Every structure is written in structure tokens, then in C-alpha cells.
Amino acid sequence: MEKQTMAGKEANMHAEMRRAFALLSGKWKLEIMWLLDQRIYRFGELRKAIPGITQHVLTAQLRELEADGLVSRTVFAEVPLRVEYKITEKARGLGPTMKALTAWWTKYGKSVPAKPSGRGRKAKHG
Incomplete structure (x- = not known):
């Protein structure tokens, strides 16, 4: 019986983590x-x-992040219109994760083969 309870908790945590991953996907x-x-x-x-x-994609991604409470958008009534984006306190809670990813990349990043950027605007060099 205990295995069923544990399996249920594991399944629930899996569902919750899928929701967390979806926020940043x-x-x-x-x-x-x-x-x-x-x-x-x-x-x-x-x-x-x-x-x-x-x-188009930047607009869509920012709207999703804003809807999820990870980014705030401030519109200033100026001409021309000024809009600023910043992360929220909720998003700042991801700081340890970002630091861990930075540390991981510092250690292993050179071993990861570079990939072409793919679609979208090309980076300007020079």
C-alpha cells in the first residue's frame, strides 16, 4: 500500500515539475x-x-513570461512610448538555478560543440 502512495506522490511531483519546465520552455x-x-x-x-x-517571437515569449508572473512590463506614457521589462521577485527565486547553470557551463561549456544559430535574425559582426 505504501508503494501506491509513494508512486502517487512521485507522479504528482512529475506533473508539478512538468508545469515548472513549461514556464521556462x-x-x-x-x-x-x-x-x-x-x-x-x-x-x-x-x-x-x-x-x-x-x-514576433520576442513579443510572444515576453507575453508568456509576463502571464506566468516571471517578467513585469511597465509602459510609460511618453512620446514615443517607452516600455521596460524586468524580472519579478518570483523569477529572482530562480537565482540559485541560474548560478548553478553558470557554474556548470563554466566547467563543461568548452566540451559542448557549437551549433549554428538556425533561423531568425543573424548576429551582426563588427
């Missing part, structure tokens, strides 16, 4: 979160900071 979400952890960005600054992302 998407080709650009982790990169957006990492950048916003450094400072507040305007939309155009984010687009320039992420080579290969399109305006």
Missing part, C-alpha cells in the same frame, strides 16, 4: 530571463541583445 525564455536578471531592458534593447530572435 521555449527557445529564448532562459536567455531573456538571464538578461533581465542583469538589468531592466527596453524591447528594442532585448531584441538587439539576442541574435537570431524575431520581433
Whole structure:
């Protein structure tokens, strides 16, 4: 009987972790979160900071992150309109995870073969 209870808890935790992974899934979400952890960005600054992302995709990813409470969007009533994005306190709770990923990459990143950037805008060199 105890195995059934444990199996139920494991299944529930699996479902919960799937929800957590879904929050950060998407080709650009982790990169957006990492950048916003450094400072507040305007939309155009984010687009320039992420080579290969399109305006459409950046808009969609930011909307999803905002809907999930991980990014806040502030609109300033100015001409031209100014919009700023920053991570929320909830997202700052991912700090230890981001630090662990940074430490892992520092140790093993050189052993990972580079991949072509794929679709989207090409990075400008020079």
C-alpha cells in the first residue's frame, strides 16, 4: 500500500515539475530571463541583445513570461512610448538555478560543440 502512495506522490511531483519546465520552455525564455536578471531592458534593447530572435517571437515569449508572473512590463506614457521589462521577485527565486547553470557551463561549456544559430535574425559582426 505504501508503494501506491509513494508512486502517487512521485507522479504528482512529475506533473508539478512538468508545469515548472513549461514556464521556462521555449527557445529564448532562459536567455531573456538571464538578461533581465542583469538589468531592466527596453524591447528594442532585448531584441538587439539576442541574435537570431524575431520581433514576433520576442513579443510572444515576453507575453508568456509576463502571464506566468516571471517578467513585469511597465509602459510609460511618453512620446514615443517607452516600455521596460524586468524580472519579478518570483523569477529572482530562480537565482540559485541560474548560478548553478553558470557554474556548470563554466566547467563543461568548452566540451559542448557549437551549433549554428538556425533561423531568425543573424548576429551582426563588427
